[in-house]
Amino acid sequence: MKKIAVGNKRLRQKQVPPPAASRRGQAKPHTTLKRIADQLDVSMSTVSRVLSGQARRHRISTQTETAVSNLARQFNFVPNQLARGLRLKKTLTIGLVIPDLSNPFFAGIAHQVALGARQHDYSVLLCDSHENIDLEVQALGLLRHRHVEGLVLCPVGTSAAHLEDLVQAQLPIVLVDRYFPDLSLPYVAADNLTGAHEGTELLIGNGHRCIACLQGVRGTSPNEFRVRGYQQALARHRLPVDASLIVGDSFGEQSGYIETKLLLRNRKDVTAIFAFSNLLALGALRALAEEHRRIPDDISIIAFDDQPYAAYLATPMTTVAQPFSEMGDVAVKLLFDQIQSPEREPTGGILLPTNLIIRRSVKKITC
């Protein structure tokens, strides 16, 4: 086959002393462009060009090219993304801020976002705000420092004041699950209004007239829309809306437990409970079990968030499923739309339909 001149002096490797600091305990320094360049006696530009696939465009000789890429492989060379990012002003990184990764709903979203980002060759900086606004603010600052190119955020607060800066800086943002209806920030969320409406109607259709709500964090958009959907359904059927039937202020299990206990004691007329999260439902289950109430004979229950176990509970639970995977997917899409065409006005917001899954936790009763 074609023989390649090998005697070329310029490509014979020079003896370059290895970097000194290789004593025990010292981290081995990364190979750099320069080291490769020196060893091969070519310029850094050449190496850079070859290694970033621009050999063709710059008509670099095959000889040089192979020599460079061989040595790079041999050295196990990895370009320093910090230097690269600094120079190019691109970090290929997005930030993901989640209130509680141990909540399967958010974990599902995070899972999808991580996968999507990867497909765009982006990395994900993860921050768990622990449902705490201060930690969220801190996380946002941190992500700015690190020059993320975009942000997927499930905000914990009821105000968007702390997002001002980021918007001003024109950082692409997508809100997930929770959003601010009066702001023009792009978001993706479940259609909580309709979901809650349908759930409530199911209850009403089964003869329930006195329905309690285990609500989540007040002021957050999912909660407010769910409350509204519930109220609208009642109103539509000319049923009275009793504000004292809407209880709680957290999406957590504890809240579900306590509020249910209280309800059981104070409102003997309640025939059904609508739990606004899977954790809330679990808490209700605990309280119900303690008080020896059977589902659905003594009391009916329906919950937001479908989870794999819902079908196998003592009483398979009727749920309003949220498409969390799709929410993650859409979030990624909306974000990269912005990143890739910053000049275009970002989409307003997207609402995904919920899905009412009927199981056996709702009983038909006669008024």
Add this chain to the structure above:
Amino acid sequence: MKKIAVGNKRLRQKQVPPPAASRRGQAKPHTTLKRIADQLDVSMSTVSRVLSGQARRHRISTQTETAVSNLARQFNFVPNQLARGLRLKKTLTIGLVIPDLSNPFFAGIAHQVALGARQHDYSVLLCDSHENIDLEVQALGLLRHRHVEGLVLCPVGTSAAHLEDLVQAQLPIVLVDRYFPDLSLPYVAADNLTGAHEGTELLIGNGHRCIACLQGVRGTSPNEFRVRGYQQALARHRLPVDASLIVGDSFGEQSGYIETKLLLRNRKDVTAIFAFSNLLALGALRALAEEHRRIPDDISIIAFDDQPYAAYLATPMTTVAQPFSEMGDVAVKLLFDQIQSPEREPTGGILLPTNLIIRRSVKKITC
């Protein structure tokens, strides 16, 4: 109060033209050290020193100091961590590689790692390997490029070959859940051997003699130790070990479903099932429901991983709980031990005890 001379010419702000590129659609460029320095007519060094809290040490005048920090605040200055990282060779970032964030067990670990890292003022680069070795390898490469200072990893493969490079490069690593017993890589995992042993003994103590195992991915350490624990318990009671009773090759729900279906058809003598993950158990539940087998009357079941819902299942499930929060905590600790004192030999590995939670899915039978 104390009046501060304000007429000092040097600190009167100069009129510096704002950076040009502020047209619509252009990302506003970040404020830099230099901009602040120019405006105040001081040197970058001074600004740098003030902003990194070294004003005292360099005896910078209070006047300059306040002027600088005021302007910095006013400009909403954030130091560029890329530049900083490049200069200091510190990224303050760790990598987290998880096989499947939508699995609550891993999500719990991730949650804890994120929190722990934050406490050390480190950020977390998240990669979801999707239980896929190629994606894991890719993730590892990516994290190296980005110069993470450490790695928390739940490896998906059965070999550690792809970790060689990282170890060689002296990158601090901690393995979680899955590890390689014959390698000296630090790890934290549940004591799967004992956990499985105890679970099996419970079954045996209740008179079960023909116990099937729904196992996870073969070759992974959790699975192998669980199998071994199961076998040891049988042996200890002089019960025969029937290899055909150990079925499956994935920790997922599907596998639990299919293998249980098969078991039900082919091994009528099975009186108990030991599921090696919560997902596997869910799959088994589905199969059992389809085949109209009641738990524990027709068949007993016990599962690895305790989850909040376990107590509220149709039959509250007896489980071997893994301390996933602690696993995350310990992982963080082991990692930062290494990061902070690279010269010290890293700890070998840490096994955390499991916890047998007895509910009602195991029935006492008479042999």
Add this chain to the structure above:
DNA sequence: ATGAAAGCGCTAACAA
């Protein structure tokens, strides 16, 4: 008490 300058590793004009 403050500044000048070098340099971290990389890329991209501009030269040749």
Add this chain to the structure above:
DNA sequence: TTGTTAGCGCTTTCAT
């Protein structure tokens, strides 16, 4: 076909 150079934003000697 390849090299020279400037510079991304920051920190840190070494001067003064």
